[in-house]
Amino acid sequence: MNLRDIGEFGFIDRxxxxxxxxxxxxxxxxxDDCAVMDLGGPDYLLMTTDLLVEKVHFxxxxxxxxxxxxKALAINLSDIAGCGGKPLDAFISLAIPDRxxxxxxxxxxxxxxxxxxxxxxxxxxxxxxxxxxxxLINIALTGSVPREEVLFRHTAQxxxxxxxxxHPGDSAAGLEILIGSTDLPVDCAPDLVRAHLxxxxxxxxxxxxxxxxACTAAIDVSDGVSSDLGHLCRESGLAxxxxxxxxxxxxxxxxxxxxxAIDPLDFTLHxxxxxxxxxxxxxxxxxxxxxxxEQRGCELHPIGEFAPGTGIxxxxxxxxxxxxxxxxxxxxx
Amino acid sequence: MNLRDIGEFGFIDRxxxxxxxxxxxxxxxxxDDCAVMDLGGPDYLLMTTDLLVEKVHFxxxxxxxxxxxxKALAINLSDIAGCGGKPLDAFISLAIPDRxxxxxxxxxxxxxxxxxxxxxxxxxxxxxxxxxxxxLINIALTGSVPREEVLFRHTAQxxxxxxxxxHPGDSAAGLEILIGSTDLPVDCAPDLVRAHLxxxxxxxxxxxxxxxxACTAAIDVSDGVSSDLGHLCRESGLAxxxxxxxxxxxxxxxxxxxxxAIDPLDFTLHxxxxxxxxxxxxxxxxxxxxxxxEQRGCELHPIGEFAPGTGIxxxxxxxxxxxxxxxxxxxxx
Numbered sequence: 283m284n285l286r287d288i289g290e291f292g293f294i295d296r297x298x299x300x301x302x303x304x305x306x307x308x309x310x311x312x313x314d315d316c317a318v319m320d321l322g323g324p325d326y327l328l329m330t331t332d333l334l335v336e337k338v339h340f341x342x343x344x345x346x347x348x349x350x351x352x353k354a355l356a357i358n359l360s361d362i363a364g365c366g367g368k369p370l371d372a373f374i375s376l377a378i379p380d381r382x383x384x385x386x387x388x389x390x391x392x393x394x395x396x397x398x399x400x401x402x403x404x405x406x407x408x409x410x411x412x413x414x415x416x417x418l419i420n421i422a423l424t425g426s427v428p429r430e431e432v433l434f435r436h437t438a439q440x441x442x443x444x445x446x447x448x449h450p451g452d453s454a455a456g457l458e459i460l461i462g463s464t465d466l467p468v469d470c471a472p473d474l475v476r477a478h479l480x481x482x483x484x485x486x487x488x489x490x491x492x493x494x495x496a497c498t499a500a501i502d503v504s505d506g507v508s509s510d511l512g513h514l515c516r517e518s519g520l521a522x523x524x525x526x527x528x529x530x531x532x533x534x535x536x537x538x539x540x541x542x543a544i545d546p547l548d549f550t551l552h553x554x555x556x557x558x559x560x561x562x563x564x565x566x567x568x569x570x571x572x573x574x575x576e577q578r579g580c581e582l583h584p585i586g587e588f589a590p591g592t593g594i595x596x597x598x599x600x601x602x603x604x605x606x607x608x609x610x611x612x613x614x615x
Numbered sequence: 616m617n618l619r620d621i622g623e624f625g626f627i628d629r630x631x632x633x634x635x636x637x638x639x640x641x642x643x644x645x646x647d648d649c650a651v652m653d654l655g656g657p658d659y660l661l662m663t664t665d666l667l668v669e670k671v672h673f674x675x676x677x678x679x680x681x682x683x684x685x686k687a688l689a690i691n692l693s694d695i696a697g698c699g700g701k702p703l704d705a706f707i708s709l710a711i712p713d714r715x716x717x718x719x720x721x722x723x724x725x726x727x728x729x730x731x732x733x734x735x736x737x738x739x740x741x742x743x744x745x746x747x748x749x750x751l752i753n754i755a756l757t758g759s760v761p762r763e764e765v766l767f768r769h770t771a772q773x774x775x776x777x778x779x780x781x782h783p784g785d786s787a788a789g790l791e792i793l794i795g796s797t798d799l800p801v802d803c804a805p806d807l808v809r810a811h812l813x814x815x816x817x818x819x820x821x822x823x824x825x826x827x828x829a830c831t832a833a834i835d836v837s838d839g840v841s842s843d844l845g846h847l848c849r850e851s852g853l854a855x856x857x858x859x860x861x862x863x864x865x866x867x868x869x870x871x872x873x874x875x876a877i878d879p880l881d882f883t884l885h886x887x888x889x890x891x892x893x894x895x896x897x898x899x900x901x902x903x904x905x906x907x908x909e910q911r912g913c914e915l916h917p918i919g920e921f922a923p924g925t926g927i928x929x930x931x932x933x934x935x936x937x938x939x940x941x942x943x944x945x946x947x948x
Contacts, residue, residue, distance in 0.1 A: 283717040290743055296721070300728040301738025307703065308737055317739040319704060321759065323656025331755055333708040333742040370640065371652060375666035375753050384616040388629070395633040404641055405634025406650040409666040410623055415748040420708050422664055422755035426654060 313517070314435050315364030315502055316425065326432055328425035330361035336416035344460050345479045347386050348393030350419075352480065355394045357504070358423040359401055359483035360557040364502035366433035366492025367425035369485065371404045375420040377413035401485060431492040436517035438499035438562035444511065444522060444586040445568070447487040447559040447575075450503050451535050451546060452477035454553025464542045471538045481557040487580050488559055494574070496567030503556040510560055511594055512608040518562075521591030524551075524606065527599045530583040551596075552609040562588060646850070647768050648697030648835055649758065659765050661758035663694035669749035677793050678812045680719050681726030683752075685813065688727045690837070691756040692734055692816035693890040697835035699766035699825025700758035702818065704737045708753040710746035734818055764825040769850035771832035771895035777844065777855060777919040778901075780820040780892040780908075782863050783836050784879060785810035787886025788871055797875045804871045814890040820913050821892055827907070829900030836889040843893055844927055845941040851895075854924030857884075857939065860932045863916040884929075885942040895921060 285293055298312045309318040309326060316328040334340060334354055342350075355372060362369045374394070378387070391405070398405055403423070427433075456478030459466055468475060484502070491497035499518060501510045507524075515522050529550050539546035563571060568584055575582040586597075594606040618626055631645045642651040642659060649661040667673060667687055675683075688705060695702045707727070711720070724738070731738055736756070760766075789811030792799055801808060817835070824830035832851060834843045840857075848855050862883050872879035896904060901917055908915040919930075927939040 284713070285711060285715070285717060285720075286713075288717060293717070293720070293743060296717070297724045297738075300724050301705075301707075301731070303728070303732050303737050304735045308739070311737060311739045314740075317704065317706065319757070321654065321656045321658065321660060321703075323654045325654065327654060327660065327757075329704070329706060329740070329755075329757070331706045331708050331740065331742050331753070333710055333744050333751070333753060335710045335744055335746055335751075337747050338710075338745050370654075371650065371662070372634075373650065373662060373664045373755060374634075375664050377666055377668045377671075377751060378618060380617070380619075382618070384618060384621060384626070384629070387618075387626070391630045391633050395636070398634070399636050402637045404636050404644060405630075406641070406644045407647075407663065409664050409753075410626060411666050411668055412671050413668055413749070414670050416746070418666070418668075418710060418751050420664070420666060420742075420753035420755075422662075422706060422753075424652070424660075424662065 310434060315361040316367065318365065318432055325426040325428055328362055328365050328367045328427055329422065330358050331420065331422040332358050334419040336418070347389035349479050351390035351393030352397045354419045354421055355397050356481050356483045357557060358421045359485055360502040362423060362425035363483050363485045363488030363559060364433065364500055365427060366431050366488045366500065367427035368489065369401050369403045370424045370426055371406050372398065373406055373422040374408035376410050377418040378410065379413045379415060379417060382417060427492065433492055433497055433500040435499055435501050435514050438514055438518035438520055438588050440520055440588055440590045441565055442498055442562035442588045443565050443568050443584045444524065444588065445561050445563050446530060446583045446585055447484050448581055449530050449532050449535065450507050450556035450558050451549030451553050452532055453481060453555045454549045455535050455538055457555070458542065466538065466541060471534050473532065473534045474538060478555060481555065483557060484559045486578070490574060490578060490580065491559065491561050494567065494571055496564045496571055498562045498564065500559055500561035503558050503560050504554060506552045506554045506609065507560060508551045508594065508606050509608040514560065514562065515592065515594060518588070520588045521593050522586055522588050523595045523597055524586035525597050528583065528585045551606065643767060648694040649700065651698065651765055658759040658761050661695055661698050661700045661760060662755065663691050664753060664755040665691050667752040669751070680722035682812050684723035684726030685730045687752045687754055688730050689814050689816045690890060691754045692818055693835040695756060695758035696816050696818045696821030696892060697766065697833055698760060699764050699821045699833065700760035701822065702734050702736045703757045703759055704739050705731065706739055706755040707741035709743050710751040711743065712746045712748060712750060715750060760825060766825055766830055766833040768832055768834050768847050771847055771851035771853055771921050773853055773921055773923045774898055775831055775895035775921045776898050776901050776917045777857065777921065778894050778896050779863060779916045779918055780817045781914055782865050782868065783840050783889035783891050784868050784882030784886050785865055786814060786888045787882045788868050790888070791875065799871065799874060804867050806865065806867050807871060811888060814888065816890060817892045819911070823907060823911060823913065824892065824894050827900065827904055829897045829904055831895045831897065833892055833894035836891050836893050837887060839885040839887045839942065840893060841884045841927065841939050842941040847893065847895065848925065848927060851921070853921045854926050855919055855921050856928045856930055857919035858930050861916065861918045884939065
């Protein structure tokens with residue numbers, strides 16, 4: 283049997299039981315943006331890890347070494363944000379093929395270091411080894427979050443308002459431009475390409491949500507809104523409805539998607555690598571939080587609500603309703 | 616400039632300053648078996664990570680999937696042992712090429728799970744992705760150690776006795792047999808091959824050393840005794856002398872090395888992937904600790920001592936003394 287047959291999540295479901303060995307100290311093991319551990323200190327320890335493979339996750343020609351380094355760390359910072367945490371220390375493993383020059387690696391590290399400084403994260407130990415073929419980057423990142431503030435996926439409640447902290451479609455549209463699947467030149471949509479290559483992790487937004495006491499669940503949008511909202515629904519045992527006319531889209535996305543002859547809604551609902559947060563907010567607190575986010579220079583877009591049941595409904599602007607099937611990214615399918 | 620020109624350690628020295636961003640909470644960053652963090656809890660948090668690349672670190676034909684999985688975790692457990700810690704939670708990242716079957720991965724996880732259970736370690740989140748070519752395995756492992764018990768590399772003192780907790784030459788001799796660099800059949804030396812494929816992490820020995828209050832410094836022997844003792848000497852600002860006639864060698868190593876026409880001392884002094892501990896013990900406590908280790912079914916071999924100065928001297932059995940140059944493994948040289 284091949285991994286294509288069962289997919290990434292099928293594989294995780296298969297091996298997860300083999301790993302649950304010592305329950306003490308584990309608040310949440312597999313199945314959230316981070317693992318959450320209780321080591322007896324004042325805060326919970328968060329841990330996330332991401333593995334990036336050349337030609338699977340990135341191509342050298344897409345960006346400078348600085349950009350590749352910064353993004354590698356940013357996507358881990360986003361996982362910490364999804365749990366409402368503060369990032370602490372990153373551990374970098376690199377498998378480096380012969381053709382990579384030290385000067386490239388210096389610039390890669392400088393890119394990581396710049397974003398690390400912005401978030402007060404150390405780049406500590408790790409492992410460095412040779413590789414026969416491709417460059418591989420694994421980052422393991424710790425974080426901390428006050429015990430009462432940690433945000434999970436499984437704790438949304440019926441009636442909670444679904445919010446986004448940014449524009450999830452831009453990154454996927456930028457990727458389409460980068461991979462040249464359209465005739466559009468790379469410089470036609472700098473903000474979309476930047477959304478893909480230089481995502482800003484929503485750590486600040488995650489802390490605001492966590493501190494507010496109004497957020498019942500959150501996830502960072504890495505696979506796509508439909509797929510990641512599907513995770514929140516399944517884990518929380520709820521259904522959701524999304525309103526088409528409330529989904530946030532940038533002018534650039536709408537313009538470029540039209541030129542690509544792709545519905546911008548497709549990017550917004552299904553585009554991966556968005557690294558904005560998708561969260562559940564107590565309905566009585568939405569107005570407060572919108573004010574707070576605005577004061578702090580952040581965005582908060584209510585886009586729908588959770589309800590009893592299963593599945594995701596999309597309420598179209600024309601008054602019709604359709605079932606939204608998750609169409610997110612699976613590395614093996 | 617290529618990594619071959621500066622080597623793995625030259626590269627680490629080059630990038631380490633870029634990563635030291637937030638000193639608070641970091642007890643030890645780069646340059647020990649583990650990073651050591653103070654999160655305000657009763658114990659320090661330890662963190663280590665190892666990246667294994669197919670054809671660089673292992674070949675499929677060498678062992679069953681279970682053996683490869685168990686070793687991947689064991690070498691991380693050994694790093695926690697080198698700091699005197701107790702392992703806690705492992706995070707597994709895999710880049711999986713198409714040709715690997717789910718059945719192979721099931722068995723790989725089973726091997727990891729078996730050794731994880733032995734050491735009460737959880738296999739938690741991680742990341743699973745595709746790979747264009749080779750299988751890659753990155754494990755990040757946390758551990759904990761009481762604050763006053765943590766073992767570093769930089770704290771050995773002049774006069775301390777150098778000890779080994781096992782036989783460091785066996786693994787490298789087993790590797791020579793596995794790679795077929797001799798005419799000897801693989802089944803000629805099962806204990807040596809097992810030392811290479813199924814190393815037992817010396818977590819128990821590490822805890823005994825840490826709890827004893829008699830151990831001033833330790834390291835796990837992954838690059839070879841000469842190289843890893845070199846780390847202890849440099850970090851502690853000391854010289855060392857080793858006594859040839861005290862270096863522990865198994866009968867099988869001596870027999871097989873002779874058949875290979877290689878001096879068994881070469882394996883013992885320079886062989887990598889030994890995963891025994893090399894430690895510094897206060898001289899007044901050596902006899903106590905030897906008794907304690909024997910009672911607990913462990914080995915402790917005094918092999919030399921630390922002295923003021925620099926460099927490592929080897930006192931030969933014939934009364935002569937020579938300078939020992941580190942000849943350990945560097946992935947890029």
